[in-house]
Amino acid sequence: MQRYTVAAVLIVRDEAPRLRRALDSLRPWTDRLVVVDTGSQDNTVAVARAAGAEVSHLRWCDDFGIARNTALERAGADWHIVLDGDEWLARGGETLATLRTLRPDFVGAVRVDSDHGPQGHTSVASNWISRLLPGHVRYTGRIHEQPQHTLPVRRLPLQVGHDGYSAVALDRKAGRNATLLQRALGDHPDDPYLWYQLGKDHDVYGRHADALHCFNQAEARLAGLAATPAWLHDLSVRSLHALKCCGRHADGVQRASDGMARWDRSPDFFFALGDLMLDWAANEPARATELLPMIEGAWQRCLEIGERPDLEGAVHGRGSHLATHNLGVLRQFGPRVHAPK
Structure with a gap:
């Protein structure tokens, strides 16, 4: 049976307080952790390396699609799970691990649960986003970039947490x-x-x-x-x-x-x-x-x-x-x- 590689791919900047959470949640279920830093002023790079990630650098060019695609090229895996530094895999790691035996012929949509509101009064909103990509799929778009493909999209039992809407x-x-x-x-x-x-x-x-x-x-x-x-x-x-x-x-x-x-x-x-x-x-x-x-x-x-x-x-x-x-x-x-x- 063919074994396919699974890489977690993140582009980050100044995510030191949150990045370890993301990488720790992904490490047990993936083969590699690939982080592209776009100009951090804090110790994001040190945190990423300490968590076992392969780190490279990219000068920020006001284009998330370019940054995503650079990170995907550097990962070069059969499957890519794409997260941000303020996200983490909350549930479904076993499903992620099974990709090693699945042909990369579909795109996986995962449920991203975002916390909103002040601490102690948060509400959680869900969005289904295509974040599990076969190795050849790339993004277009300067912001809120979208993967371009003609593959079927499957909703997977993968749940991602996100706290990027906090006041800070x-x-x-x-x-x-x-x-x-x-x-x-x-x-x-x-x-x-x-x-x-x-x-x-x-x-x-x-x-x-x-x-x-x-x-x-x-x-x-x-x-x-x-x-x-x-x-x-x-x-x-x-x-x-x-x-x-x-x-x-x-x-x-x-x-x-x-x-x-x-x-x-x-x-x-x-x-x-x-x-x-x-x-x-x-x-x-x-x-x-x-x-x-x-x-x-x-x-x-x-x-x-x-x-x-x-x-x-x-x-x-x-x-x-x-x-x-x-x-x-x-x-x-x-x-x-x-x-x-």
Whole structure:
């Protein structure tokens, strides 16, 4: 039986506090750890070498696709598992190890669980991302780069943790992604995925009006795609949140009505709708009598659907304990309830 090689491939910069966690999680299940450093000022390189990684250097050129491909070339394995320094393999190492006996004729999508919010009040959102690549596959794109291939994609029982949305991490990366996305859009102004990602960056940093503009630009360009992208779910939910934050409650309810048929099985969609209507009731108390039953119905619908971690951007708990908590608050205080800060 042929034995295939498996390499973990990371591009990093100033990830010393987190990198050992990533490498330790990957070492038992891979043949090699390959790290490309793009200009660290801390002791990232020493940490990587101490963890048993092969380390090389690349001058940063404001292009993640080039950096990824450089790292893949230097790894040169039959299979590559691609992670970042603020990620780690949380579950599924045994599946990764079985690749040594599997022909590299598909791309593997793994579930990346990202922590959001301040310490002690985090929420976890899941995204399915193609991170397990046959040796010949390479990336394109300056930022939010995508592997280019015509192979089938399989969702694998691999779970990756990610804490790159912590307050400290966001401060460290502030402005970087938006700048690169705007450059990328200068080259590809009709790419809906880039518009979505720029909107997501605005949303993460609280620039909600800018986020809405970008989300609308993304949706306007979807007609040119052969299939509906999985990220449309996350865009739709984030749009409701942004409309709430902009005080455009009536527009949000209309947008939800337009998307109801598509997202009838999404707890995230109904959770965001209930949150938007609660904010409306708090800002316009005269509407509370009309809105409160609708809010309750939205969060009850979350529980009827249950958890849907298969949906892009799904936040854990919106189909269970988070909806239950909100319903408890709503029923306890009734018309006196105020929107959460």
